[in-house]
Amino acid sequence: MRLSKTFVKTLREAPKDETARNGQLLVRAGFINKEMAGVYDYLPLGLRVIENIKNIVREEMNNIGCEELLLTALQNPEPWEKTGRFSDKEVDVWFKTELASGGMLGLAPTHEEPITTLMKTYISSYKDLPVYVYQFQTKFRNELRAKSGILRGREFLMKDLYSFHTTEKDLDDFYKKVERAYMNVFERLGLGEDTIETFASGGMFSKYSHEFQTLLPVGEDTVYYNADKTIAVNKEVMNDETLKDLNLKREELTEGPAAEVGNIFKLKLKYSEPLGLKYIDKNNEQKTVCMGCYGIGISRLMGVVAEKFADDKGLVWPESIAPFKYYLVGIGEKGMEQAEEYYKAHQDEVLFDDRDIRPGEKFADAELMGIPYRVVISDKTLATGSAEITNRQTGETKLIKVLD
Amino acid sequence: MRLSKTFVKTLREAPKDETARNGQLLVRAGFINKEMAGVYDYLPLGLRVIENIKNIVREEMNNIGCEELLLTALQNPEPWEKTGRFSDKEVDVWFKTELASGGMLGLAPTHEEPITTLMKTYISSYKDLPVYVYQFQTKFRNELRAKSGILRGREFLMKDLYSFHTTEKDLDDFYKKVERAYMNVFERLGLGEDTIETFASGGMFSKYSHEFQTLLPVGEDTVYYNADKTIAVNKEVMNDETLKDLNLKREELTEGPAAEVGNIFKLKLKYSEPLGLKYIDKNNEQKTVCMGCYGIGISRLMGVVAEKFADDKGLVWPESIAPFKYYLVGIGEKGMEQAEEYYKAHQDEVLFDDRDIRPGEKFADAELMGIPYRVVISDKTLATGSAEITNRQTGETKLIKVLD
Numbered sequence: 001m002r003l004s005k006t007f008v009k010t011l012r013e014a015p016k017d018e019t020a021r022n023g024q025l026l027v028r029a030g031f032i033n034k035e036m037a038g039v040y041d042y043l044p045l046g047l048r049v050i051e052n053i054k055n056i057v058r059e060e061m062n063n064i065g066c067e068e069l070l071l072t073a074l075q076n077p078e079p080w081e082k083t084g085r086f087s088d089k090e091v092d093v094w095f096k097t098e099l100a101s102g103g104m105l106g107l108a109p110t111h112e113e114p115i116t117t118l119m120k121t122y123i124s125s126y127k128d129l130p131v132y133v134y135q136f137q138t139k140f141r142n143e144l145r146a147k148s149g150i151l152r153g154r155e156f157l158m159k160d161l162y163s164f165h166t167t168e169k170d171l172d173d174f175y176k177k178v179e180r181a182y183m184n185v186f187e188r189l190g191l192g193e194d195t196i197e198t199f200a201s202g203g204m205f206s207k208y209s210h211e212f213q214t215l216l217p218v219g220e221d222t223v224y225y226n227a228d229k230t231i232a233v234n235k236e237v238m239n240d241e242t243l244k245d246l247n248l249k250r251e252e253l254t255e256g257p258a259a260e261v262g263n264i265f266k267l268k269l270k271y272s273e274p275l276g277l278k279y280i281d282k283n284n285e286q287k288t289v290c291m292g293c294y295g296i297g298i299s300r301l302m303g304v305v306a307e308k309f310a311d312d313k314g315l316v317w318p319e320s321i322a323p324f325k326y327y328l329v330g331i332g333e334k335g336m337e338q339a340e341e342y343y344k345a346h347q348d349e350v351l352f353d354d355r356d357i358r359p360g361e362k363f364a365d366a367e368l369m370g371i372p373y374r375v376v377i378s379d380k381t382l383a384t385g386s387a388e389i390t391n392r393q394t395g396e397t398k399l400i401k402v403l404d
Numbered sequence: 405m406r407l408s409k410t411f412v413k414t415l416r417e418a419p420k421d422e423t424a425r426n427g428q429l430l431v432r433a434g435f436i437n438k439e440m441a442g443v444y445d446y447l448p449l450g451l452r453v454i455e456n457i458k459n460i461v462r463e464e465m466n467n468i469g470c471e472e473l474l475l476t477a478l479q480n481p482e483p484w485e486k487t488g489r490f491s492d493k494e495v496d497v498w499f500k501t502e503l504a505s506g507g508m509l510g511l512a513p514t515h516e517e518p519i520t521t522l523m524k525t526y527i528s529s530y531k532d533l534p535v536y537v538y539q540f541q542t543k544f545r546n547e548l549r550a551k552s553g554i555l556r557g558r559e560f561l562m563k564d565l566y567s568f569h570t571t572e573k574d575l576d577d578f579y580k581k582v583e584r585a586y587m588n589v590f591e592r593l594g595l596g597e598d599t600i601e602t603f604a605s606g607g608m609f610s611k612y613s614h615e616f617q618t619l620l621p622v623g624e625d626t627v628y629y630n631a632d633k634t635i636a637v638n639k640e641v642m643n644d645e646t647l648k649d650l651n652l653k654r655e656e657l658t659e660g661p662a663a664e665v666g667n668i669f670k671l672k673l674k675y676s677e678p679l680g681l682k683y684i685d686k687n688n689e690q691k692t693v694c695m696g697c698y699g700i701g702i703s704r705l706m707g708v709v710a711e712k713f714a715d716d717k718g719l720v721w722p723e724s725i726a727p728f729k730y731y732l733v734g735i736g737e738k739g740m741e742q743a744e745e746y747y748k749a750h751q752d753e754v755l756f757d758d759r760d761i762r763p764g765e766k767f768a769d770a771e772l773m774g775i776p777y778r779v780v781i782s783d784k785t786l787a788t789g790s791a792e793i794t795n796r797q798t799g800e801t802k803l804i805k806v807l808d
Contacts (some may be wrong), residue, residue: 007535
């Protein structure tokens with residue numbers, strides 16, 4: 001991409017009401033635009049990051065045999081009434097609206113009810129099971145407050161996976177596969193070291209659910225984690241019983257703020273029972289399908305990565321999800337010419353700053369945007385047939401050959 | 405994809421309230437699921453078609469220098485009030501909802517207001533122009549009736565492009581590029597021959613806008629088109645003045661039903677003026693930005709293609725957007741073995757019917773799903789080292805070598 005050809009530019013200031021660091025930096029770097037609290041547009045560079053995160057998650061989901069589909073935002077109340085969740089008392093983040101032809105609708109804050117209902121068409125026998133389906137869908141949640149940039153959205157992108165099984169044993173086995181796939185995702189995003197599988201409230205049907213919590217100063221949750229960060233407990237279930245269940249000692253755990261980047265949940269019969277999702281087993285008996293659900297916050301992950309790695313100069317993207325790998329600057333006549341050549345040969349990976357502005361401004365933008373490697377080709381570097389390449393994260397600089 | 409591993413199967417019946425042929429076929433073939441009138445889920449095969457259409461449109465948009473971004477569904481009323489379009493009298497398809505923290509919101513039926521507002525941050529000088537930005541976004545329209553399957557959705561996918569210019573001349577030039585890009589899209593989808601650029605009402609600021617209308621028996625519009633299908637007039641502006649303007653004679657035009665698959669519009673100052681999108685020109689004078697907007701109905705196109713090419717056996721996808729190119733069936737022990745080999749070598753292109761059902765059922769599903777080529781490997785075809793390949797559209801069959 002040529003910066004001379006995009007409308008995006010870095011901004012001196014973020015909106016005054018944007019208090020979160022991820023929001024401020026992402027707006028200033030031209031990755032997102034704030035429509036209102038918790039509601040953000042994704043500009044070309046930001047959309048590339050989102051797509052890169054989606055592709056990593058998609059690969060990991062497909063690797064464990066999941067199928068991608070796409071459900072709707074508009075929700076018929078009927079199945080939600082059967083589970084009691086259309087009530088604003090039960091789910092307090094509904095956006096509701098009305099059909100012109102009559103009747104209430106909701107905007108899906110999550111999708112258990114429609115996916116369970118959908119599966120009634122496709123699952124009738126044990127031979128139809130298991131089923132693993134996921135989507136990348138915009139979720140709508142009418143949060144009273146949304147002050148954390150893209151860490152907490154009223155309209156945000158989520159990957160949600162639902163699994164359907166004959167038995168709890170089968171659910172347990174798949175659940176373990178998802179745990180590993182999720183850790184793969186976080187590792188590929190550079191968050192592996194500080195993302196801890198965390199015991200959290202399991203609701204009515206399981207004692208615990210598992211969250212994936214990334215340690216982060218601005219995280220909205222509080223977790224207690226062990227020394228090698230292999231296990232954590234969410235504050236909401238931090239008590240003697242949990243410690244005993246998990247064979248942990250309070251004094252060995254460290255308290256810290258964290259952001260929930262994933263959540264996995266053994267639903268068992270919670271939704272399949274009230275919605276009547278049944279199958280006929282090998283003995284010709286009717287049984288209720290056993291379910292699991294598994295979420296990853298895609299746009300939140302972008303915010304977490306932004307918060308986690310940013311420094312005083314701006315964003316720092318890991319290569320795996322950076323919008324471009326290289327930020328290219330040519331200096332001097334020959335430097336510019338050679339930069340053109342380099343750009344033409346590596347277009348997909350290069351953000352080419354071909355604007356008619358001072359190199360210093362370009363360097364500042366390269367840093368604010370957080371592109372992993374800055375490549376400078378100047379008359380000086382060309383004297384040795386080289387370009388200067390600078391690592392955004394470490395600041396390390398070296399010369400690489402660009403001419404034979 | 406292995407059919408033994410997907411939850412999707414063909415259905416004997418579509419929902420009783422599904423009266424549109426595209427809806428019936430797409431539901432029966434397992435491509436979509438009906439949530440309610442005008443609101444459909446995309447199942448794995450359907451989502452692949454949608455993504456294929458998006459990729460064709462994306463390529464054509466990028467080819468003319470457009471940049472992709474993603475705006476939000478939730479809409480702050482403020483800019484819409486400035487243009488008068490938050491009123492239900494002015495725009496009669498709003499879904500509206502309320503923020504928990506107070507205040508009305510709308511669900512975007514289109515995006516002129518937010519994109520114009522966004523550009524106020526990025527456009528201030530003639531040097532910042534032109535700008536061409538597009539998105540693939542879910543639109544919400546509270547239609548009183550929605551009985552045309554995915555041809556008319558209450559929640560549907562659209563590609564919308566907006567262009568920003570210094571002058572009308574510049575808008576006109578870009579508009580021509582979009583006209584060509586749109587025809588490229590329709591040609592690549594196999595709709596080129598029957599898709600006609602059509603003069604339609606231009607609203608307040610232009611005499612005409614252009615629609616792209618695909619001749620289709622179930623189309624909701626009526627157009628009058630010339631013998632070589634190079635020009636058409638929408639019934640809404642079919643009068644003596646239009647005929648005179650376009651130098652057409654009524655008796656040379658054929659009346660026919662059509663579906664609108666695209667619409668391009670010279671907005672000029674319609675939104676930039678009330679929203680205050682200005683720039684400073686070369687003479688340091690403040691001017692108002694000149695705009696165009698250009699839409700393609702992505703999910704509607706899927707419905708149009710389904711309607712257009714389906715026959716009495718089911719769907720018929722053009723190769724360019726088919727979910728898979730080949731539908732693979734192995735018959736007999738050696739046939740199955742060889743089919744496995746073939747599948748492993750061509751996974752991305754092959755829908756492998758490895759289910760334990762009769763070949764006749766597989767052939768019927770292959771036809772209903774509309775996969776372009778059915779490949780049968782049997783002990784009989786293997787006797788000559790071949791597979792039998794059948795063209796879904798023409799029914800032509802030939803043998804191709806699969807073994808050396």
